[in-house]
Amino acid sequence: MNNCDSHQTVQSPRLRPGDRVRIVSPASPPSREGVARGVELLTSWGLRVELGEHVFDQWGYMAGRDEDRVLDLNSAFGDAGVRAVIATRGGKGAYRIVDDLDIDALRRDPKPLVGFSDITHLHLALWARCGLASLHGPFANWSDEWSGPASAEALRRALMTTDPVIIHRDTGQAGAAVTVEGTATGVLVGGNLDAIRTEAGAGLPSLEGAILFLEHQRGTGLGEVDRALTQLTRTGVLEGLCGVALGQFLGFDQDAGDPTLGGWGIADVLRDRLTRLGVPVLGGLPAGHGPHPPTIPLGTQATIDTAEGTLTVQPAVA
Incomplete structure (x- = not known):
C-alpha cells in the first residue's frame, strides 16, 4: 500500500441551516433560469442565498471583465458571514484571475468553493497557497435533468455533513x-x-x-x-x-x-x-x-x- x-489540510466549518452562501461567476456566464433553480434548491436546505454583483455580466465568452469576476470572488471570500462560495459555471476565464485571489481572507476565514471544469484552476490555487479543501461538484446554474436528485443530495451532504x-x-x-x-x-x-x-x-x-x-x-x-x-x-x-x-x-x-x-x-x-x-x-x-x-x-x-x-x-x- x-x-x-x-x-496539511485546512477544512471549513460545515454549513448549517440559516448560513449564507454566495453564488459567483468566475468563468463563463450562466442562464438566469438555471441560477434561479439553483437558488431554489439551496434555499430548500435552509440556506440563505446571495448573488454576486456580476453574476450575469458578459464580456466576450466570459462572465464579465476579469476585475469584476475576481471582485465577486474576493468579496465572498472576505465576508465573514458567507459560509460557502458556489460557482455558476465553468467554461473559460477562471485561469485569468487565479493570481488575484484574496488568499489572506481565506486563511483568516476558510470556506469551501464549489465547482468543476474551469473552476479546477481555482481549486488548485486554493490548495497550493493555503491548503484549503474545496469541492469538485455541480454548479449553481442548476439543471434537474442534468444533475438530478442524487447530485443534489451529494452536494448537500458534502456541504452540510462530515460524512x-x-x-x-x-x-x-x-x-x-x-x-x-x-x-x-x-x-x-x-x-x-x-x-x-x-x-x-x-x-x-x-x-x-x-x-x-x-x-x-x-x-x-x-x-x-x-x-x-x-x-x-x-x-x-x-x-x-x-x-x-x-x-x-x-x-x-x-x-x-x-x-x-x-x-x-x-x-x-x-x-x-x-x-x-x-x-x-x-x-x-x-x-x-x-x-x-x-x-x-x-x-x-x-x-x-x-x-x-x-x-x-x-x-x-x-
Missing part, C-alpha cells in the same frame, strides 16, 4: 479498463485535465504525496489527452504521486479503438502514459463532465482501492 499523506464520500468504479466508463493494482492513501488533488495541464509551470501545487484525480471534457481527441499527460510528465510534476484516480473521459468509446490511429482508444493512451508512474491507478470513476455528477472533496485525505473499485475521500468540512 502506498501511504504518502504529507500535506466521507465514496465513489465506486463504473465498468461502463471509458477509462474503466485502466487499472494498476494496489491501494494508495494521500491527499486528493486535481480535476479537469486541461486545467491541470495549463497550470503546470504556473500555479500547479506540489503533487508529491498526492492522489491525482483526472477527468476530461468532450471535444478533443486522443492526441490532446496524450499531449496533456506528456506535458505533465515532462514538467516533472507527476513525480512523487501516490496514485491516480481516473474520472470520466467523455467522447471516447469504451471498447473500440480507432483503426486510423493504430487501433488505439482512450484506455490505451491512459495506460501507456500512466502505468509507467509505478503507482496504483483506478479507472472508471463516474465523475467529471457527465450527467448526475457526484461531489468530491479536493485537498483532503483519500484512498483508492483497485480491488474494491473505490475512491474514499474525507470531508472538506468539519
